[in-house]
Amino acid sequence: MTFFKEELTKVKAFVFDVDGVISTATQMLTPEGETVRTSNLKDGFALVYAVRIGYPVCVITGGKTVEMIKRCEKIGIKDLYAGSLKKLPSLFDFIEKYNLKAEEVMYMGDDLPDYPAMMAVGVPVCPYDAAPEIKAISHYISDKNGGEGCVRDVLEQVMRAQGTWIVPEKMNWNLF
Numbered sequence: 001m002t003f004f005k006e007e008l009t010k011v012k013a014f015v016f017d018v019d020g021v022i023s024t025a026t027q028m029l030t031p032e033g034e035t036v037r038t039s040n041l042k043d044g045f046a047l048v049y050a051v052r053i054g055y056p057v058c059v060i061t062g063g064k065t066v067e068m069i070k071r072c073e074k075i076g077i078k079d080l081y082a083g084s085l086k087k088l089p090s091l092f093d094f095i096e097k098y099n100l101k102a103e104e105v106m107y108m109g110d111d112l113p114d115y116p117a118m119m120a121v122g123v124p125v126c127p128y129d130a131a132p133e134i135k136a137i138s139h140y141i142s143d144k145n146g147g148e149g150c151v152r153d154v155l156e157q158v159m160r161a162q163g164t165w166i167v168p169e170k171m172n173w174n175l176f
Helices: 004-008 041-053 066-075 087-097 112-120 132-137 150-161
Strands: 013-016 057-060 079-081 105-108 123-126
Touching (some): 041 066, 041 150, 066 079, 079 087, 087 105, 123 132
Parallel strands (some): 013 105, 057 079
16 A cells, blocks of 8 residues: 555545535434534535535435535535445446546545445545444544544645645635
């Protein structure tokens, strides 16, 4: 295995799970039994920024709530695979769409449904509170929990390694 910082220079695209990665693993329920997801604003800005810089960013999730779909649209994520119960076909579709090699993709997941897709990419990473099996296959474990800055952590590391983190004209909160 190569040194993790060297792997960062080869990343061309990002894939994220939602529950336990973009949103916290602990969720509130409404009286109707619906899940209320919370997310980190700095993660949100980093996602907006990565899209604005030109990185393909994909979300693959088993969930399909209207709120989560709207959030991805607002951030500018065009590649959203909601209700994806088998994540590997969604991952391969994304890779093919952008003519990527699997080794050029960073995938951040946190639990067993992410395992097959994470095994298929070049740079599997996870939040601090990921399942032990996911930690075991990850090339990097963020010091941040899911929904608490782990997305910003990996995006910033890749963009710093590639010299794309500081682009003043792209640094604003204007959403797409």
